[in-house]
């Protein structure tokens with residue numbers, strides 16, 4: 624209740640799938656703007672779940688990193704909605720830049736800078752035992768100083784939408800790793816790394832890399848463009864609950880196959896990309912290993928954040 628009184632809610636900024644977002648400010652400091660995200664909690668899920676989710680979100684408050692959006696406060700309002708008070712980032716997200724092909728130009732150094740910030744954010748989450756679970760360009764918000772900030776931890780969504788995973792999947796399908804598409808119940812940081820790979824590919828080609836319209840189509844696209852997950856490349860995969868792949872097995876593509884479409888980031892960049900999309904999550908590069916990859920040190924250098932392209 625005290626937390627709630629600290630902030631003044633202003634006009635509505637936008638409406639998301641599972642939340643309304645309002646502009647706000649700190650009561651005793653009107654110059655400090657915040658975004659207040661009011662999660663639409665379904666009544667039937669409130670009992671028992673709410674305290675747990677709030678506790679977990681409070682843990683997220685401790686995650687303090689330049690490339691992770693600050694969660695300043697969490698409180699529930701009279702109407703039982705869950706309110707997240709977030710750092711206010713009015714300059715849009717990476718998706719807006721990727722899509723604005725006519726007005727926004729960027730190159731390998733810019734991609735390297737954005738990917739570096741994303742990799743550091745993901746490493747920091749994993750190092751603190753937090754999975755993001757919903758990495759996509761639209762969840763990478765841009766700060767005034769050019770920093771990219773990872774936002775919208777999937778946790779909040781699973782709280783708004785606990786029994787409706789299929790609905791939630793629709794939003795994130797293009798960035799979903801094969802182990803989740805096959806129904807794996809035990810998964811780890813590798814799920815985020817796959818999404819990072821999809822963002823990397825999308826930054827290069829300026830279109831979603833694997834844009835399936837259904838889960839079945841998503842799996843088919845992965846098989847066609849990356850290779851068919853089989854026991855040979857991924858021991859145990861056929862035991863996953865929802866494992867099904869098209870009958871025509873496609874061998875896993877090597878680096879060379881990616882050079883034509885993704886060569887703009889050079890052979891080292893392509894090497895990193897291929898390692899992020901390893902089908903077997905055990906063989907996928909980890910966030911920490913990503914940071915040690917030689918691509919960051921080869922030319923071109925990552926663009927300084929103040930020189931990065933921004934919304935026009």
Ligand code: ADP
Nearest residue numbers: 636637638639640642644658709710711712713
């Ligand atoms: P979606 O992910 O579907 O875009 P969100 O619920 O994340 O929906 O956000 C809805 C809108 O609110 C966004 O499009 C954006 O304009 C705005 N918004 C969200 N978070 C912030 C923030 N931290 N700072 C400023 N605006 C925000």
